[in-house]
Amino acid sequence: MLNVYRVELIFVEITGKLDNVLQVIEKAKTKRTPDMGEVKLIAVSKTKPVSEIQPVVQYGIKDLGENRVQEIAEKVPQLPADVNWHLIGHLQTNKVKYIVDKVAMIHSLDSIRLAEEIDRKSAAIGRVMPVLVQVNMAREETKFGLDEKEVPDFLAEITRFSHLSVKGLMTVAPFVEDPEENRIVFRQMRALRDEINKQALPQMEMRELSMGMSNDYAIAIEEGATMVRVGASIFGTRSKF
Numbered sequence: 001m002l003n004v005y006r007v008e009l010i011f012v013e014i015t016g017k018l019d020n021v022l023q024v025i026e027k028a029k030t031k032r033t034p035d036m037g038e039v040k041l042i043a044v045s046k047t048k049p050v051s052e053i054q055p056v057v058q059y060g061i062k063d064l065g066e067n068r069v070q071e072i073a074e075k076v077p078q079l080p081a082d083v084n085w086h087l088i089g090h091l092q093t094n095k096v097k098y099i100v101d102k103v104a105m106i107h108s109l110d111s112i113r114l115a116e117e118i119d120r121k122s123a124a125i126g127r128v129m130p131v132l133v134q135v136n137m138a139r140e141e142t143k144f145g146l147d148e149k150e151v152p153d154f155l156a157e158i159t160r161f162s163h164l165s166v167k168g169l170m171t172v173a174p175f176v177e178d179p180e181e182n183r184i185v186f187r188q189m190r191a192l193r194d195e196i197n198k199q200a201l202p203q204m205e206m207r208e209l210s211m212g213m214s215n216d217y218a219i220a221i222e223e224g225a226t227m228v229r230v231g232a233s234i235f236g237t238r239s240k241f
């Protein structure tokens, strides 16, 4: 079914979209201050087949985002070993064991129980897992993540886990018609990170801000995102998730 012509068509279509995204990123970077650091594009490949992900990896994007443990486990052996897999969706405690040896970072730490399990399973294979703490900045009932006010105590409590390393914060901003509406959410995230860094907890270098999706990543970058998670704008819209 996948003849050469079709493969080439997929390549052209997807790398064209990817090119666009990279241009938007470059433009947004001109609107931020130098102290905000670099921006990493995480291509969110959830629900997409390996045949559509390959062009993106060949193009040089080595960070892929997935939200389901099962899907990561299936895709890892089918793509190059130098891909960094990011778990961006809600993670159940009983599934940690399936991915500790596969992912480069977990973006969705949102409970002490989960921190404990990530710590335990990472220790068992002798690694320290980079994690981000998910914040429900806009306090949407339907969203996972900690309330902004809970974050400092949460961080203080998880410093006892030596096999996870908190690298920063992550949020899923509300779905809005006009992405400008989310600017305040992204700004509050940066303020929260900077505030926490002033308290200088041991072993924590909270640099990363994982925020911004297809709808609003340009605004997120302007407000200091260091990682943007972009799916639909690269791979096309999904029928589920």
Ligand SMILES: *Cc1c(COP(=O)(O)O)cnc(C)c1O
Pocket (backbone or CB within 6 Å): 044, 046, 067, 088, 089, 172, 213, 214, 215, 229, 230, 231, 232, 233, 241
């Ligand atoms: C699906 C998803 C994304 C990407 O969303 P798009 O709108 O397709 O860019 C980013 N972050 C999380 C947590 C997601 O689940």
